[in-house]
Structures are given as structure tokens and as C-alpha cells.
Amino acid sequence: MGQKPITFLRQVLALCSYPELLEDTKFPEDAKKRARRILEACGGHSIGAYSASQGIECIRQDVARYIEKRDGGISSNPDNIYLSTGASDAIVTMLKLLVCGEGRDRTGVMISIPQYPLYSAALADLGAVQINYYLDEDKCWGLDVAELKRSLSEARQHCNPRVLCIINPGNPTGQVQSRQCIEDVIRFAKEEHLFLMADEVYQDNVYAEGCEFHSFKKVLFEMGPEYSSTVEMASFHSTSKCYMGECGFRGGYMEIINMDPEVKAQLIKLVSVRLCPPVPGQALLDLVVNPPQPDEPSYATFMKERTAVLAALAEKAKITEQIFNTVPGITCNPVQGAMYTFPRITLPQKAIDKAEAEGQAPDMLYCMRLLEEEGICLVPGSGFGQREGTFHFRMTILPPTEKLKIVLQKISAFHLRFTQEFS
Amino acid sequence: MGQKPITFLRQVLALCSYPELLEDTKFPEDAKKRARRILEACGGHSIGAYSASQGIECIRQDVARYIEKRDGGISSNPDNIYLSTGASDAIVTMLKLLVCGEGRDRTGVMISIPQYPLYSAALADLGAVQINYYLDEDKCWGLDVAELKRSLSEARQHCNPRVLCIINPGNPTGQVQSRQCIEDVIRFAKEEHLFLMADEVYQDNVYAEGCEFHSFKKVLFEMGPEYSSTVEMASFHSTSKCYMGECGFRGGYMEIINMDPEVKAQLIKLVSVRLCPPVPGQALLDLVVNPPQPDEPSYATFMKERTAVLAALAEKAKITEQIFNTVPGITCNPVQGAMYTFPRITLPQKAIDKAEAEGQAPDMLYCMRLLEEEGICLVPGSGFGQREGTFHFRMTILPPTEKLKIVLQKISAFHLRFTQEFS
Incomplete structure (x- = not known):
């Protein structure tokens, strides 16, 4: 989903994996300190134990x-x-x-x-x-x-x-x-x-x-x-x-x-x-x-990376709610937290009948059609459980913002087409 | 147990953890090649996915x-x-x-x-x-x-x-x-x-x-x-x-x-x-x-390290069998493979009676006494199952050779003391 790993985490993991790197001046001191502390706590000072x-x-x-x-x-x-x-x-x-x-x-x-x-x-x-x-x-x-x-x-x-x-x-x-x-x-x-x-x-x-x-x-x-x-x-x-x-x-x-x-x-x-x-x-x-502290060399980069990820998620949560709620037949609660939206979709009776005739959940039919037509994979609400007679899908808000916008627009357009086809 | 990790394995793991190291000339090309191949096979080219x-x-x-x-x-x-x-x-x-x-x-x-x-x-x-x-x-x-x-x-x-x-x-x-x-x-x-x-x-x-x-x-x-x-x-x-x-x-x-x-x-x-x-x-x-191949730069070191570990284990397997079999009351099958010996120990009837009176397996009594007296931890045979009336312990052959010899001698001396005490 394009999210970059946090530098500090990966530096310490590399140091723990190959402790010879503890001599390398490229790595910041706080990363080395964390790695040494973890290794000391491991059997034989190895993460392989x-x-x-x-x-x-x-x-x-x-x-x-x-x-x-x-x-x-x-x-x-x-x-x-x-x-x-x-x-x-x-x-x-x-x-x-x-x-x-x-x-x-x-x-x-x-x-x-x-x-x-x-x-x-x-x-x-x-x-x-x-x-x-x-x-x-x-x-x-x-x-x-x-x-x-x-x-x-x-x-x-x-x-x-x-x-x-x-x-x-x-x-x-x-x-x-x-x-x-x-x-x-x-x-x-x-x-x-x-x-x-x-x-x-x-x-x-x-x-x-x-x-x-x-x-x-x-x-x-x-x-x-x-x-x-x-x-x-x-x-x-x-x-x-x-x-x-x-x-x-x-x-x-x-x-x-x-x-x-x-x-x-x-x-x-x-x-x-x-x-x-x-x-x-x-x-x-x-x-x-036990992340980098304000007086440590990795702090600034760490905070910058961390904040960027969380700010992007917050923005994407907002965009998702906004775009979906413009579409007739999709209603979407605010994404207050976590990484998903679970909008409710209104499906035409004909689509419901067709799905049931084929022994398929109606929202599964919907998601399969979306996958076939747009290459977008959502999970039907029936996979998570929902009140009888309601239909939903789950989508993550994780794609990069610009890609997410395109995905949301494609789903919206699909929803209108799907509704029309079965009306 | 003093066994050093194999350099090649840890180098590739460090490269996979922190791919910035792929630019580092310290790492051999075959390690980088393996890391790139693994990362390409990972979601988002990250082992964090x-x-x-x-x-x-x-x-x-x-x-x-x-x-x-x-x-x-x-x-x-x-x-x-x-x-x-x-x-x-x-x-x-x-x-x-x-x-x-x-x-x-x-x-x-x-x-x-x-x-x-x-x-x-x-x-x-x-x-x-x-x-x-x-x-x-x-x-x-x-x-x-x-x-x-x-x-x-x-x-x-x-x-x-x-x-x-x-x-x-x-x-x-x-x-x-x-x-x-x-x-x-x-x-x-x-x-x-x-x-x-x-x-x-x-x-x-x-x-x-x-x-x-x-x-x-x-x-x-x-x-x-x-x-x-x-x-x-x-x-x-x-x-x-x-x-x-x-x-x-x-x-x-x-x-x-x-x-x-x-x-x-x-x-x-x-x-x-x-x-x-x-x-x-x-x-x-x-x-x-998929280890280093003969035409790759890491091959020589890899083979040297690999052979050293396996040769040391083979030597320790031999030593273990030999030393135990010199002790009256311990009989030990050859350690043909794996990392353990499971010698049979003859316990004096008085020791068996004492253990049973205390609601303890006799070989558990033996192992606890060894732990208390010598700080050596063996697992009693009763933890693995054994024929009724026979007693054993499991010991790994992993300690470094010189340490293993000392451990074997201490166990042998303990066995004689224990046998004498309860005879």
C-alpha cells in the first residue's frame, strides 16, 4: 500500500540480525543502544535463540x-x-x-x-x-x-x-x-x-x-x-x-x-x-x-515518519467517508479509527433475486462484479456478519491518497452502473 | 551454547530488514542477490508485509x-x-x-x-x-x-x-x-x-x-x-x-x-x-x-562455518557416548544423530523408594539433586516416557566441547556420589 517502513525500527532490526553492524558509523547511537539492549536480553546475545x-x-x-x-x-x-x-x-x-x-x-x-x-x-x-x-x-x-x-x-x-x-x-x-x-x-x-x-x-x-x-x-x-x-x-x-x-x-x-x-x-x-x-x-x-525520545538522535526523523503515516491515514479516513456519502445508495459512517470503512449499500431487488437464485450472498455478487469489472477487491459484508436484509462491504483506507481517490471514484461509478443494470 | 550464527544468513536478514544496506559495499554480492530476490517476492517489497x-x-x-x-x-x-x-x-x-x-x-x-x-x-x-x-x-x-x-x-x-x-x-x-x-x-x-x-x-x-x-x-x-x-x-x-x-x-x-x-x-x-x-x-x-553456491563469493566462508558447526557436533556426540559409558550405572547408546543423548541410569532401590515416598519420579529426584549440587539441568526420562522400571535423562550435546567435557565429568561424579549415598 506504499507505506514506507519506519527507519528507526528497521535499523535496529538490521543491527540485531547482524551485530557486526554495531561497528558501523552509519547507524545512529540510539538505534545501536536499543539493539545492544535487546541482544543482551537474548539467549547467547542472539535473536536466533x-x-x-x-x-x-x-x-x-x-x-x-x-x-x-x-x-x-x-x-x-x-x-x-x-x-x-x-x-x-x-x-x-x-x-x-x-x-x-x-x-x-x-x-x-x-x-x-x-x-x-x-x-x-x-x-x-x-x-x-x-x-x-x-x-x-x-x-x-x-x-x-x-x-x-x-x-x-x-x-x-x-x-x-x-x-x-x-x-x-x-x-x-x-x-x-x-x-x-x-x-x-x-x-x-x-x-x-x-x-x-x-x-x-x-x-x-x-x-x-x-x-x-x-x-x-x-x-x-x-x-x-x-x-x-x-x-x-x-x-x-x-x-x-x-x-x-x-x-x-x-x-x-x-x-x-x-x-x-x-x-x-x-x-x-x-x-x-x-x-x-x-x-x-x-x-x-x-x-x-520504547521509541526514540526527544533527546535522542533518531527522534526527529522518527516523529516525522510516524506523524506522516498517521496524518495520511486520518486524511484518507475523511476522504473515504466524504466520497462514499455523495453516492446515492451508499451510506458510510465516519471512519473514527482503525483502517477500514464498512459502508452500507442499497442493492436493487433484482440483484438480490439473481444472487439468491445462484446461491450467492447478494453483496458477494456485488463484490465479484466489481472485481471483474474494475480489478478492485472488497470483502462482502456477509463475511463479517450484518443485520438480515442489509448489505455492506469492507474496504481498507490504506492505499496511497491519490490511488484511494481513484478507487473510491471507480467504486462509486460501479455502484451507479450496478444499480441501473438491476433496476 | 556458544554456537555462532552463520554470517551469510545474518547478512541477508539484515539486508532484508533494512534495504538501504543494499548500497553498502561491505556486503557480498550473493547476499545482496538473495535479499533482492526475497524482497521482490514480498508484498510491497517488504518483509514487514x-x-x-x-x-x-x-x-x-x-x-x-x-x-x-x-x-x-x-x-x-x-x-x-x-x-x-x-x-x-x-x-x-x-x-x-x-x-x-x-x-x-x-x-x-x-x-x-x-x-x-x-x-x-x-x-x-x-x-x-x-x-x-x-x-x-x-x-x-x-x-x-x-x-x-x-x-x-x-x-x-x-x-x-x-x-x-x-x-x-x-x-x-x-x-x-x-x-x-x-x-x-x-x-x-x-x-x-x-x-x-x-x-x-x-x-x-x-x-x-x-x-x-x-x-x-x-x-x-x-x-x-x-x-x-x-x-x-x-x-x-x-x-x-x-x-x-x-x-x-x-x-x-x-x-x-x-x-x-x-x-x-x-x-x-x-x-x-x-x-x-x-x-x-x-x-x-x-x-x-538455497545456500551459497561454489561460484559465489560467500561460499568459502559459508562452508567453513557450516562444516565447523557440524564437525563439532559430531565430535561432541562421540565424546558424550564415550564418557558416559565409562561410568558404572550409566549406559548410553551412540548419538547417531540429532542433538541429544538419552542415557539409561541405574538408580539404587533406596533412591527409588525415597522418590516414591515423596510422590516424585525417581529420575526427577536425580535431576533435581544434580541441579542443586552442580547447577546442571537435565530433563528426567519420565518427561519423555520410558519403559516401566527404567530411568533415563535427556541431555543436549550442544555446549562447547571443553565445557561439555566438564559437564560430562561432573554428571559422572555426581552419579557415583548419588549411587553411593543411596546404597
Whole structure:
């Protein structure tokens, strides 16, 4: 998508890969300092050695400090930090830990609809019951506790709901939850004895004015000891998003809160089976949580690159919303955060009939036609789940701005053609 | 363990991490050529991008060519190659794919005892039935088909055996299977309709004179179409062993053979959930299967480093066997391959009684005492499985030669003290 890697991150990774470069004057001192520190923490001073299954200790300490800073000083314990092979790995591991039972006792896991398909796939794989709660498209994909209640009470008829998953900022829907909403969700989780899984991988991808990222952990602790010492929670983060976009390295972590020590012992066992997360990804994560500081030589370049990426994303979020909302039959909520738009499309009845006659989801027909006619690949809303009778697609806002504009115009023109053809 | 990374591998990884170095005259041309080729195959020419879930296509092609060369020209199809997050990931994925059923229909998986605990852990996690077959310690941990038959026919009483796992060269037992034995195993698998999982991660770690690595695939194809077109198989390899030892990168692959296309479609789905294996590990694997050639500038250094690592391992394998076999009460099979020795220890009855009174495995008591007295950490045989009434420990042969000698002498002296104390 044309996004350039951040120089500082790649310099340190090169230094860690080939430490002979530590003698090279081309590399700035702060990059060398970070590389030396990471290498010292590695077995045999090499990123080629296995690490502890939970991740390298000094990196877990850096993650804990980063979380403390993010959350205004609320303490974070490195023992509660688990490094992972991207966030997906940690999410699947946590679901595996929490799911059990058979028949009516099977674990139910509440997930938002539309959802990120990792959740439905992992739940199917684990034999857990997927409990859908719907986000409110009319309120900018907001989460309403009344809907959580409805969904939970229906699910209690046939399974044992134990987990509530939240994605904030949202994938595929791009909303950013308000502080009030997060409080409501936490209160609900406490009342209903649900384990909270907070997928917060887009925490630094917030664009809309008036929106702000509030971590579930911070809100939990600000609600007082009644909550902060009882609600069980895991929060997930990744090196794949934000200004980094380094998905290929598969770096990530989770922080667990209020987990029973006996469950934690099982978690340690579970992560040990796969030996350790990739060490280059761990190193990268360390740089993300411990970036160049104002008095260091790489700071200026780092900030310039970081700001450019995030500013471009914010601009693209805006453009996407604006262009789509000019098209009759496309309605698009503001992309408050994350990297996606999930616009609603009105499809002519004839198109719906044709798709159904062919055994295809109508929005799949739409996306396949777009792919054939324009070479643009969108994911149909039916892949994420949507309210019956509504249709959507997911599109990333990642292409370079000028390319994105062309893509948006092509989709808009296609939409009009498609509508006309089936009218 | 003091083993130095191979220069060529790390140079290319540094170049891939920070492509600005491609302009640096310090790096040899063949390293740059490899880096450019890998980067061209990556999304956006960056190892930070996601790859296809099955792995980067050109790397899968290189793996296929490597297998063809290894197996004397027997063809390998890149479509059957799946890159993975170390071999463990591929092994767990394959077990997950093959395990199903409930009660008496539950899938049974045959594993060697002693075994590598990844297998027992994964099987417990998946709810599969672990079927033990015992290696013959008196025949250098050889595999006897009569024992496979015994084990299978007993298992058929209570589960549905579908998979036979073989580790060759052996972990933790260090044996290298003969060609004849592999033929026998393949014949058995065909007759009994078992899926063969060949864990061949130590394929380049063969030290003993007269021993040679024979891949299951090569033997299968040499047995003729009756076998090569019917026996279903997966073979696993890794960047963590041999001369590389780059475990932290979590690189690996599996090749599948004769898999039903519908099952393969499920496998693709399964690997897609976790997005992709770490790309730096994929890049590293590419270098392992596509090392410097005789006409390239890095060849001499590469071969020197590679040979030094493997020669040192061969020497250490020999020393380990020799020293242990001088100690009364320790008997040690030759370390024909892999990186471990699994000597049998005779424990005095009083030590066994004491351990049992304390609810501890006798070899665990032994290993804990050694750890306390000498700071040497061995893994008790009970962690791998062993014939009732026999005791062992596993030790790696990896420490630097001089250190290894000291360790071996300390263990020998400890063994005598321990035996005396409890006699």
C-alpha cells in the first residue's frame, strides 16, 4: 500500500540480525543502544535463540512501562504480559484457555456483529458457541448495553456464556468507543461474570475529532477497586497496525488482569507448547513500546515518519467517508479509527433475486462484479456478519491518497452502473 | 551454547530488514542477490508485509527444488509446501486437521516412547488418544514393526488409530533409522491406512559412521507407485536445527503427499486463521534451502562455518557416548544423530523408594539433586516416557566441547556420589 517502513525500527532490526553492524558509523547511537539492549536480553546475545515462552523478560518490562504511561500511571506487572505471534495468536490462545464444556454447558463467547472473522473461525475450531451482539449502525456502530443483555439472555437458553469480546477501535466498522460506553460494558461484564477480551490493536489509529482511545484497563481501574480487583480481562496489542504496519514480523502482546493463579498456570503451559513467539517480532515490539525520545538522535526523523503515516491515514479516513456519502445508495459512517470503512449499500431487488437464485450472498455478487469489472477487491459484508436484509462491504483506507481517490471514484461509478443494470 | 550464527544468513536478514544496506559495499554480492530476490517476492517489497498464509510462493518453490535435490530428483510440488512458524506449528496444525471423533471413534495417534513432549501436549490439547509404541533401547533405540503392530492392535480396542508419528533422527533418543526400517514402517502404514507424520527436523544432523539420513518421501517413492500414489504423508523441517540453530526466527515448512484435495482445502482454511508465518523466518528458510553456491563469493566462508558447526557436533556426540559409558550405572547408546543423548541410569532401590515416598519420579529426584549440587539441568526420562522400571535423562550435546567435557565429568561424579549415598 506504499507505506514506507519506519527507519528507526528497521535499523535496529538490521543491527540485531547482524551485530557486526554495531561497528558501523552509519547507524545512529540510539538505534545501536536499543539493539545492544535487546541482544543482551537474548539467549547467547542472539535473536536466533529461543526466548522464554512468555517472551523476553526485559521486553515484557518495557511493555508494562508503556502501558503504565498510556494509562496515566496505573500499574502494570510484567508477569501479566505475554508476548505473542501477532495479536491473532494471543486471541486464539486466550479463547482456547477459556472454552470448555459440552452440550448446554458449552462455553459461549459474545462477539460483535459485524465481526473480524478470526473470532468466528477460532470459535468454530474450538467448538465454542458464537453469541452475536449487533452494533448499531445508526449510531455510528455504537455498542448498546441493552443489545448485550438481549443477546446474553437468549444465549443463556442453550449455552454457558463466559466471555465478552470487544474490538475497539472497531474492525471492520471503524468506530471508537466512548468512555461512557466502556464503563457500561465493564459494569455489564462484572454483573454477568464475563471474562472481557479487549481487542485494542488499533489503539493508536484514532482520527475523528472528539474521539479518543480509552483503554479498557484504564477505565476499569478508574471505576474503583470494586471493579479493578474483580473483573477478569485480557487486552491485545500488535505491531501490525498504527504507524508501524509491520504485520510480517508477527509481533504482539496481551496483558491479563485479575486472572486466577491456577488458570494462569494453565496459560503458561499452553504458550509453552509452541516454544516461543518469533524473536524478531519481540524485538520490534520492544521498539514500538520504547521509541526514540526527544533527546535522542533518531527522534526527529522518527516523529516525522510516524506523524506522516498517521496524518495520511486520518486524511484518507475523511476522504473515504466524504466520497462514499455523495453516492446515492451508499451510506458510510465516519471512519473514527482503525483502517477500514464498512459502508452500507442499497442493492436493487433484482440483484438480490439473481444472487439468491445462484446461491450467492447478494453483496458477494456485488463484490465479484466489481472485481471483474474494475480489478478492485472488497470483502462482502456477509463475511463479517450484518443485520438480515442489509448489505455492506469492507474496504481498507490504506492505499496511497491519490490511488484511494481513484478507487473510491471507480467504486462509486460501479455502484451507479450496478444499480441501473438491476433496476 | 556458544554456537555462532552463520554470517551469510545474518547478512541477508539484515539486508532484508533494512534495504538501504543494499548500497553498502561491505556486503557480498550473493547476499545482496538473495535479499533482492526475497524482497521482490514480498508484498510491497517488504518483509514487514503479510505473506500468503501458505508462505511466499518463490520460497515454496525453492523449498520444492531443495527437496528434489535431496531426494535424488523425485519431484516436489510447491503447492504441497506449507511454510510454518517453526516445525511445532506445522505439527500441531497437521494433528488438528487429522483428529476428530468422540468416544471409541476418537482419533488415535501413534507416537514413539520416548517421545518429544510437543506430541503428548498437542494430543492432550486436541482430545486425541495417545498411542504409545516403544523404541528398542537394546537395539540403539530402533523401531520394530512388531511393536507397532502390538501397539496398534491394542489401541484398536478403544479408539480409531489414524496417524503414525515418527521422529527421525530421533528426539530425545538420537537414533538414525535405517532404510530398511523406513520401508517397513511405510508398508505398515499402507496396510493399516495410517497417515504418516515424519518429523525430520534433524535430517542434517547425522554423525555416526555408517548412518545416513533417508527421507520418508524418497523411500516411499522408491517403493513404487503402489506406495507413492497411496500413502498419505507429511514431512516437517525447521530452521532451528542442523548448522543453523536459528530457533528464535521460528522458520519451518511441511510437505504433504497424497492428501485428498478436500482435506487440503480445510488445511488452507486452518492455516489462514493465523494470517501468515513470520516473514523473517520464511526468508531465513529460503537461505537454508538455497545456500551459497561454489561460484559465489560467500561460499568459502559459508562452508567453513557450516562444516565447523557440524564437525563439532559430531565430535561432541562421540565424546558424550564415550564418557558416559565409562561410568558404572550409566549406559548410553551412540548419538547417531540429532542433538541429544538419552542415557539409561541405574538408580539404587533406596533412591527409588525415597522418590516414591515423596510422590516424585525417581529420575526427577536425580535431576533435581544434580541441579542443586552442580547447577546442571537435565530433563528426567519420565518427561519423555520410558519403559516401566527404567530411568533415563535427556541431555543436549550442544555446549562447547571443553565445557561439555566438564559437564560430562561432573554428571559422572555426581552419579557415583548419588549411587553411593543411596546404597
